[in-house]
Amino acid sequence: MNVEELVRDSLRELAAEQPVAGPGFADRVFAGRRRRRTRRIASVAAATAAVVGIAVAVPLLDSGKGDVRPANVLDQDGIHAHPEQTPPRDVIGAGDAVLAAYYTARTRPLAEDRAVSERTYWLLDAETGRYEKDTRWSFVAVAPGVRTAAVLERTLPARRIGLLDLATGEVERWIPVGQRVGGLAFSNDGRRLVATTYEDSPDTQTKEKVINADGKEEWMWMTAWRGSSRTGFYDLDVASGRGSWSAVGPDRNGNARQDFAYSRAGDLVYQRVVGGADGMQKFYDLHGREVAAPANEKHLRSDVPARLSPSGRLAALGLTKEVNGSPGRSYSSIRDPRTGKEITKVRGAHLLAWADEKRLIAWERVTSLDEEYRPRLVLVTIGSDKVVPLSGVRKESLNAERQEWEPVFARR
Template identity: 75%
Template sequence: MNVEELLRDSLCELAAEQRPAGPGYADRVLAARRRRRNRRLASVVAATAAVVAVAVAVPLLDPGKETVRPAGVLDKGGVHAHPDQSPPRDVIAAGQAVLAAYYRAEVEPQTDKRAVSQRTYWLLDPKTGKYEKDSRWSFVAVAPGLKTAAVLERSLPAQRIGLLDLTTGEVERWIPVERGVGGLAFSYDGSRLVATTYDENPDLRIKQKLIDLNEKETWMWGTEFGESSRSGFYDLDVASGEGHWSPVAPDRSIGSRQDFEFSRAGDRVYSQVIGAGDGLQQFYRLDGAKAAAPANEKGLRSDVPARLSPNGSLAALGLTKEVNGKPGKSYSSIRDPRTGKEITKVRGAHLLAWADDRRLIAWERVTGLNETYRPQLVLVTIGSDKVVPLSGVREEPAKGVDWDTWEPVFARR
C-alpha cells in the first residue's frame, strides 16, 4: 500500500464516523490504522502523519465545524492595507489587530419628533477576506479569533442574544434574556460577554431646539439632553449562556448609549461618564457596586479605544498635538498605565487598537484644521514618525447619515 492509498483510506474511515476535525485528528487516524496494518508499514504511516497533519488545517470532512480563512487573516503578523478603499472592501489588518467589521448609522424617523439611529454592519467574511453587508443586526461585537460574533436583532432593546458563526453567517445559538439588551462586549479572552440592558432603545433620538443654534431643530440623543434608560448589565458565560444580571443606574453622560465593557482582567466593568476623575470612566464590580479603577487601568480614558498594550505595560491616551497647517500631522500620548506619566508620543489623532506592543492602528486626519474632518486608518509605530495608510480617506458624511460615514470594529486574531 502506498502513501496515497493509505491517506485515502484514513480519510474515508474518519468521514464515516461523522466527527469534525479537531485537536488530535492525526493521532486518531494513525492509531486506527496501526491496529489494522502490519508493523512493516510503520515508515509509511509516519509519512502519512505528516500529510494528514497538513490536511486537517483545511476541513475536508465537515466544513461547517472548522473555519476556512484566506492566507494571512489569522497569521500573527502581516499587514493588509487597502489605502484606495473607503469604506474598505478587502480585509484590513496589522499584527494581531483586524478590522472585523464596520458600520454606518442613519437617523430613521419614527414620528415628527422621534427617531432611531440605526446601524448597518459590514462583516468580514473569513472565507473570502472581504466585507459583506449584513442588515439583520442592530449591534455586533466580534470575539477574539474572529470565529464568533455576538449580535442583537434590529429592534432594541433585544430579548435575546445571538452567537453568529462568522464563517457560515448563521446563528449557532440564542441566549434568551429577561431584560432588554442594547449593547455587547466580549472579555479580553473571549470567554465572557457583558450585555448592557436598557428600558428603551439606547439609540433613540428626539428632535429638539437648540438656542445656541438659533433655535434650529436637530436630533438629540435620548429622551432629553443626555438622558439614558440604562438599567444594568448581564455577565454571561459564552459557552453555557449562563450568568447573572446586576442593576446599575445611568451615569452622567452626554448620550443615551452607556454601554459597559470589561476591564482587562475581567473582574470589573466600566462605562463612559462625564466629570469623572479617572479618564471619563466609571468602574463597577460584577455585582453592580461602584469600584475603583484597576491599578493598571486608572490612567486610561474611555474615549480612547486602544487602551492597554497586549503586554499591559503601555497605555494609549488621547490626542496631545496637531501641527497647525500640516494635515495628517497629529500625535497622541503613550503613558505608564499605573502612574499616568507620559513615556512618549506616537503619531495618530485617535488610537483605536494595538497591533503589537510597539504598533497601533489609528485614525489620522488628512485635512487641515480649518477644513472638514476627514481621517484615514493608519499604522503608527512608537519611536517612529512614519505612518502606513491602511484604508482610504473617509468621505464627508452624506445627508441623513449620522455623524460619521463608517465606524470600525476591531478584534484580535
C-alpha cells in the same frame, strides 16, 4: 527607562510567559499560506479545502486546539492595507488587530421630536477576506479570534443574544434574556460576554435647535443626553450561556447609550462617563457595586478604544498635540498605565487598537487644521513619525442624519 527598553522588556516577559507550542503548530500557522497557493492549482483544490477548514467554535474555549484560521485573516506579512478603499471592501489589519466589521448609521424618525439611530453592519467574511453587508443585526461585537460574533436583532433593546459563526454566517445558538439588551462586549479572553440592558433603545435621538455654518438656526436630530434608560448588565459565560444580571441605573452625566465593557482582567466592568472627573469611566464589580479602578486602568479614558498594550505595560491616551500643515499632524500620548506618566507620543488623532507592543491602528487626518476633518485608518509606530495608510479617506457626511463608517476591531 526609555520606550525602547520598556518595549524590549515587555516582549521578553511575554515570551517567557508563553507555553510551549504543541505538535503541528507551524503547520497551523502556515496553513493559510498553503491554502492560497493551492487554489491556483485546480487539481489539488479539493484536497486543500479538506485540510484547511475554518474553525467553527466559540473563541478560545478549546485553548487554541486545531485553530486553523482563515488565510486572509492570518497572513505572514502582518499588514493588510487598502488605501484606495473607503469604506473598505477587502480585509484591513496589522499584527494582532483586524478590522472585523464596520457599520454606518442613519436616523429613523419615530415621532415629531424623537428618532433612533439605526446601524447597518458589514462583517468580515473569513473565507474571502471581504466585507459583506448583513442587515439582520442592530449591534455586533466580535470575539477575539474573529470566528464568533455576538449579535442583537434589529429592534433594540432585544430579548435574546445570538452567537454568530462568522465562517458560515449562521447563528449557532441563541441566549434568551429576561432583561432586554442593547449593547455587548466580550472579555479579553473571549470566554465571557457583558450585555448592557435597557428599558428603551440606547440609540434614541431628539430634535434640537442648533446654529448652522451660516449662523442660522435649524432643527437637527441629536444624540439624546441625560436620558438613558439603562437598567444594568448581564455577565454571561459564552460556552453555557449562563450568568447573572446586576442592576445599575443610568449615569446622569451620560448620553442615552451607556454600555459596559470588561476590565483587562475581566473581574470588573466599566462604563463611559461623559464629562466625569475620573477620566470618563466608572468601574463596577460583577455584582453591580461601584468600585475603584484597577491600578493599571485608573489613568485610561474610555473614549480611547486602544486602552492597554498586549503586555499591559503601555497605555494609549488621547490626543495631546496637533501641528498644522497640509496635512495636519496629530499626536497622542503613550503613558505608564500605573503612574499616568507620559513615556512618549505617537502619531494619530484617535488610537483604536494595538497591533503589537510598538504599533497601533489610528484615525489620522489628511486635511489641515483649517479644513474639514477627514480621516483615514493608518498604522503608527512608537518612536517613528512614519504612518502607513490602511484605508481610504473617510468622507465626512454633511447630512447630520447619516453617520459614515465606523470600524469594529478585534484581536486575531
